[in-house]
Amino acid sequence: MRRLSWFNATSLSLGFAFLYLPMIILIIYSFNASKLVTVWAGFSTKWYGELFRNEAFLDAAWVTIRVAIMSSTFATILGTMAAYVLVRAGRFYGRTLFSGMIYAPLVMPEVITGLSLLLLFIGIGLDRGVVTIVLAHTTFSMCYVSVVVSSRLVTFDRSLEEAAQDLGCTPMESFRLVTLPIIAPAVLSGWLLAFTLSLDDLVIASFASGPSSTTLPIKIYSAVRLGVSPEINALSTIMIGIVTIGVVTASIMTKRAAVKQMRDEQAAERAGE
């Protein structure tokens, strides 16, 4: 290991401080005994207890998780299908237009997406609630899934599908038995991306949600407008914890798989000699 130079060490710590200092302060204050957010009055976990007794927060959390699971699942199915057609169908008429249009929501201002969805829901007389949030989240997260999956499909060796068909698969079977298992990691990471997008979306959800169903980000946002409470700090700390565990697990798993593959291949080369 090389020692970092004075200059590099400084810029590294500045950068990371910039990224993580706000979160560290938030985590520290979630263990504050005082009700005043800016005054430290000793260590306590009482706000976590308070949080789990707060019905409104728990309801919102439950809605958020349900919406995230449903919308990311739908988005994954639709996004994978779209990616498959755009990568595989060759140059059909209007392909460029379609592939441009599928990525457009990525750069579309969320306010506009939210507003147009709101108009649609009102227009067709759909009551706003869990269903509309799921629909809205599916709409905007499916293009993210499609980006992730199509980048995997571009490098997918097409002869694998041909081999499957050559060995007696219908096109549908070859997708189910060969393509899907191989691109599964990309599909799964697309799902996780859609899940996190849905989990922390505020703008679109606030257009699509009704009075009966609120997601956690909306709840936090409206609570903060009335003043930051230590309960919110506790809630945010839990969310940071969940995300960190997820990211760390995923990266460890990827790393291990890569190392294993490399070792296997080296072993194979030795055996082949």
Next chain:
Amino acid sequence: MAQVAAQKPVFAPWDDPKQAPLIQFKNVTKRFGDFVAIDDMTIDIYEREFFALLGPSGCGKTTMMRMLAGFERPTEGQILLGGQDIDAIPPNKRSVNMMFQSYALFPHLSVWENIAFGLKRQKLPKEQIDERVNEMLRLTRLSKFAKRKPHQISGGQRQRVALARSLARAPKLLLLDEPLGALDKKLRQETQFELMDIQEKTGTTFVIVTHDQEEAMTVASRVAVMDEGVMVQVDTPAKIYEAPNSVYVADFIGDVNIIEGRAKQISDQVNIAWAEGQPSIFKGPFWISHILATYRPTMSGCHQVKPSRRRPLIRGVYRAEISLGKTKCGCHSRQPLASA
């Protein structure tokens, strides 16, 4: 090169008018947009043949193979397999299997599961699948590796898995797309003989695509030399080597000396005047094209000093000696010395 083919027992269904061909291409043309990949091709391939399609890349050999597998459809003409037009039959319904250039092994399945893949699609009972897979593993000497995944075995072993997988369904026709391209030279030569052995054991018709002329000459019963969508010559390796029908074929197969001259028919022989002041060359008529004669370095005897009894055929400048396998001497004498 030619020696191997010469030792084969007589197997020539293409000379027997009573034999029904397994595959028939009838005036097949394949166009991709403006590009003509296959140009009005008519060819018969017979059962138990080891048929090699040889040519530079882009000559249409892979397109031909993909049409047989069902991944491409002819623009015009018919392809018959066992007398039946296969145009409307999708790849998964054809009794044709293909070994892909990249092997296309399923990375998420073990060697055993890869070989069993096609059999499971046939909905065979489990015992039958087990038996067949084990037979294939024995045939390709892979029994030890049955549980491994494709990335856990070496390149040569992967090649054998691909072969076993494509043979497992006992197809009428096996297509091999550059099957040995990814192997190093030594392994490639071993595998060529293994392929011939397996072809003989299973009695399957093999159509192999290759750009390696040596490979085609070694393994094939007949070789089709292709150029720009046309079959220039279809013949046994020995005939292709000794009696090429064009400069293209002569030049493509092995090393060759090409001599340009004027040909004159004298009774059943041809007299070629090829250089001012040089004696003419007399040769049997069959391997002479009108103005170009070719001879193989392996057929020539080179003498550094003038041999006492025999009249020299051609005198030339000794440029280099190249060892061509078993034949020790190869002599390039493209440039005649007019006043030598």
